Amino acid sequence: TTATKTSTTKTTKPAVTTTSSTSNSNGAKLTTSTSQILVPGLSTIDPGEISEMLPQFDASNYDITDPLKPPSNLPQISESDFDAGMNTYQGAIRALKLTGTAFDVTRERFTTEGKKAKAFGAGVKAATEFEKVKADYLDHLTQLETNTQKESGLSLAKSRTQFVQDMATETEAEMTEKLESAKVGAEMAKLQRQDKQSKLDEFRKQLTGEK
Incomplete structure (x- = not known):
């Protein structure tokens, strides 16, 4: 089998412009130009060169x-040249078929790569949505903790208020008791003073002989 080497002409210019001139019935020249876009890495076939x-x-x-x-x-x-030529042509046909199959495989590869890119993009979008939901969930948990702290603060404030109220009630009761005790003490002191005053008056009468 004879290996056939193929070469691809590299294109450095993106487009080639061709200009043609024609003359009309009055003898005036008409110039037309056409632009042929060249794809980098691909050879072109001009029908005029087929x-x-x-x-x-x-x-x-x-x-x-x-x-x-x-x-x-x-x-x-x-016959020998015929057989040699046929072997060469058959080898060339096999080489072209194998090269064409390689291009088919490459085409499928590019198609699969495109599907892979789309799948990756879908995964990125899904991951982004997951992160958004996660952020919302974290906000929810943070708000729950904030509410729990506020509830604890409210409960503590209520306990302090109740404690202050209870202390005020107890203090008021204690002050009332002290006041009552003071009144009783004052009354007892008054009675004791009156009793002593009576005894003193009686003693004076005895000294003066008064009845």
Whole structure:
């Protein structure tokens, strides 16, 4: 099998502009230009150059006037050259088919890469949505903790208020008791003073002989 090397012409210019001139009925020249976009890395086929790309073949070389008397100048090839040429052409066909299959595989690879990119993009979007929901959930938990702290503060404030109220009540009761005790003490002191005053008056009367 003979390996066939192929070369790809690299294009450095993105476009090629061709200009053509024609003359109208008045003799004036009309200039038209066409722009051909060239894809980097790909060769182009110009329909005007296809004939130059075909194998050389002159049909007139195979003209036969009398089929029973073939002309001696018909193009001929020996069996060995025929077999060698056929082997070369068959090898070239196999090489082209194998190269075409490689391009088919590459096409499917690019298609799969595109699907992979789309799947990755969908995963990124899903991850973004997950993070958004996670952020909302964290905000919810934070708000719960804030509310719990406020509830604890409110409960503590209520306990302090109740404590102050209870202390005020107890203090008021204690002050009332002290006041009552003071009143009783004052009354007892008054009675004791009156009793002593009576005894003193009685004693004075005895001293003066008064009845």
